[in-house]
Amino acid sequence: SQTIHQWPATLVQPVGSPLSLECTVEGTSNPNLYWYRQAAGRGLQLLFYSVGIGQISSEVPQNLSASRPQDRQFILSSKKLLLSDSGFYLCAWRTGQGASYEQYFGPGTRLTVT
Amino acid sequence: QKEVEQNSGPLSVPEGAIASLNCTYSDRGSQSFFWYRQYSGKSPELIMFIYSNGDKEDGRFTAQLNKASQYVSLLIRDSQPSDSATYLCAGYGGSQGNLIFGKGTKLSVKP
DSSP: OOEEEEEOSEEEEOTTOOEEEEEEEESOSSOEEEEEEEOTTOOEEEEEEEEETTEEEESSOSSEEEEEEETTEEEEEESSOOGGGOEEEEEEEEOSSTTOOOOEEOOOEEEEEO | OOOEEEOOOOEEEETTSOEEEEEEESOTTOOOEEEEEEOTTSOOEEEEEEOSSEEEEETTEEEEEETTTTEEEEEESSOOGGGOEEEEEEEEOSGGGOEEEOOOEEEEEEO
16 A cells, blocks of 8 residues: 655744755655645645656745656755744645546654744 | 635534535636645645535535535534534645645533
8 A cells, every 4th residue: 555754744944944855765666756735724725746766846936946866765955934824734635647637645743933 | 816715713612513524616626626724834635625516424524515615514424522622624626736724623522
C-alpha cells in the first residue's frame, strides 16, 4: 500500500530565515505530487504540482519554490520566509496513470513564522 | 474562474440524525468529485468520490451528484460525535489532475 511522509511535523522559524520541507511517497511509481498551503481559517491553496522528476508547475507566484529531485520526493523551499508564509503545508499524491483523480494527503507540516 | 462553493457552517446535528453537506461548482465540464474529512489540526482524509450522476453509498456515507444542477452532496446517516470535523468538497478542475477545493463545511454532532 502507498504511504506518504512529511517532515518536519512542526516548525517555528524567524522571518527572513530559509525553509526546506520534504515529502516522500512509498509504494507507487511516477506519482503526481502536490504542495498545498492551508492558512488559519482558510481553504486549501495549491502552490506547486509535479508530474515527474524535475517538472514543476507553480500555481501562485510567491517567495516559495519546489523541486523534485527523485521520483517520489518533493521538496518545498524558501530563501527568506515572510510572516504570511505561516500555515499548514500539505503534500499530496495521486497516481500518474489512468483516469483516477483522487489525491491523498500526507500528515502535514505546521509552520509558524515569527 | 472555476470555483467550488460550500456553506462554511457550522452545521450542528444531534447524534443519530442525518447530516447533509452540500457543494456547488461552476465548471460544467467537471466530471469527478471528492469528499474529504479534516479533523482539527489534521490533514484531509479522502472518504468518498463520485464520478457519475446519482448516488454512491459506502457504509453510513452517501454521495450524490447532479451534473445538470452542478450540485454535489454528502449524507451521513446515524451521525456520531466522531463525525465532527470539517468536510471539504473538491472537483476535478482540469490540467494535470488538479482538484479545486471548496473552503469546507464544519460539522458538529452533538451527543
